[in-house]
Amino acid sequence: MMDAVIHYQAELIAALDSQDADAILSASGSLSSALEQLRQQRHVPAQSELSHGLKQAEAARIRVKYLTAWNRQKIDRLAECRGLASSAVYVMPQKHT
Structure with a gap:
């Protein structure tokens, strides 16, 4: 069964x-089923x-992390093109007195 995984x-x-x-x-579903059988x-x-x-x-994890970062950059660039602030920018919350 490990061969299938x-x-x-x-x-x-x-x-x-x-x-x-x-x-x-498709591959995620198949892998999930194979892991359950294992x-x-x-x-x-x-x-x-x-x-x-x-x-x-680990190789798959690295690829997912890379694609996540790549997609985040694309989303941020599209937001900038629309004149919106990037969601990746940290802003200190304001204290209300």
Whole structure:
């Protein structure tokens, strides 16, 4: 079953790299199902498989973080073009006396 998890992780990484929303959703769902089946097996995979799976999970996490930042920048730029303040700017709250 760990083979299936690793396979769906690779699909998710490829979908993230291609920025294909439908493929990301599909791969995420498949990965979720495979992880649930792995949990139900109550079998501990080999250390090498676990290590590989963790490395792929980290690779996917980095891609998600990158895409999140990229999208945030796009949203901020669009807001600036419309004359709105960027939501990423910290403003100290005013104290009312």
